[in-house]
Amino acid sequence: MIFGRNRNVKIETVTLPEGLQDDRGREPGDSSPSGPFDVSERPALDGYIDLGSLRVPVVKDLKVRLDVEESTRRIIGATLTLGQSSLQAQAFAAPRSGGIWDEIRAEIVQSVTATENSQVGERQGPFGTEVLARIPAAMPDGSPGWRVARFVGVDGPRWFLRGVIGGEAAFKEDSAGPIDEVFSRLVVQRGDDPHPPRELLPLTPPENLRPVRRAQPDPGGQPAPAQRPPERGPEITEVR
Structure with a gap:
């Protein structure tokens, strides 16, 4: 599933280390997008949350959620929420011979096209060619609406970084800047x-991360309301 949440997903809210909870992080818009980066370009940890293969910039009001596979306890992604927009980031290994974003884009388009009445296409964005997908979904009042997402990708040295952007940044061009900038500041550490x-x-959790609340799974595995961003704070999502 590209959209929605598995019926077995459980939500566990966590707090970030105290040093990452204050207002010392950069304001969105402090700099123009110029990444994402390989760790060789940004080796210093200062100003970043270290998640192992992925380093997330400390940005004021940015909320972090870690997606955990329940059966293995493996972190499989990081979802970052800023204002009314969200970004799920995942880093993958890539061959030495070249990037894989072209073929992955084609697979995303094929997958969305298989959903009845969906709309999908490629367009140029701040990180090159991206995919814009719209899938029919019910609004909170029951009226028809859309689930919208932008799929962005960057090929690096033996790694590939994928971002799935939702919320207002997916369907309001004038709202995309802050979350695009967060993606542009991500640092990938592939390792040897x-x-x-x-x-x-x-991916590994940052130090001092601790659970503070557990919520019930979404009943019936229903997807979130169309074009509505997450409302939870930093959290771990467990996926079976």
């Missing part, structure tokens, strides 16, 4: 261990 192409690079 061998990984087959497309394998998810290992």
Whole structure:
């Protein structure tokens, strides 16, 4: 599923380390997008949350959620929420011979096209060619609406970074800047261990991360309301 949440997903809210909870992070818009970066270009940890293969910039009001596979306890992604927009980021291994974003884009388009009445297409964005997908969904009042997402990708040295942008940044062009900038500041640390192409690079939680609340799974596995961003704070999502 590209949109919605598995019926077995459980939500566990967590707090970030105290040093990352204050207002010392950069304001969105402090700089123009110029990344994402390889760790060789941004080796310093200052101003970043270290998630292993992925380093997330400390940005004022940015909320972080870690997606955890319940059966293995493996972190499989990081979802970042800023204002009314969200970004799910995942880093994968890529071959030495070249990037994989072109073929992955084609697979995304094919997958969305298979959904009845969906709309999908490619367009140029701040990170090159991206995919804009719209899938029919019910609004909170029951009226017909759309689930909208932008799929962005960047090929790096032996890694590939994928972002799935939702909320207002997916369908309001004038709202995309702050979350695009967060994506542009991400740093990928592939490491030297061998990984087959497309394998998810290992993610680890930051120090002092602790659970503070557990919510019930979404009843019936219903997707979130169309074109509505997440309302939870930093959290871990467990996926079976």
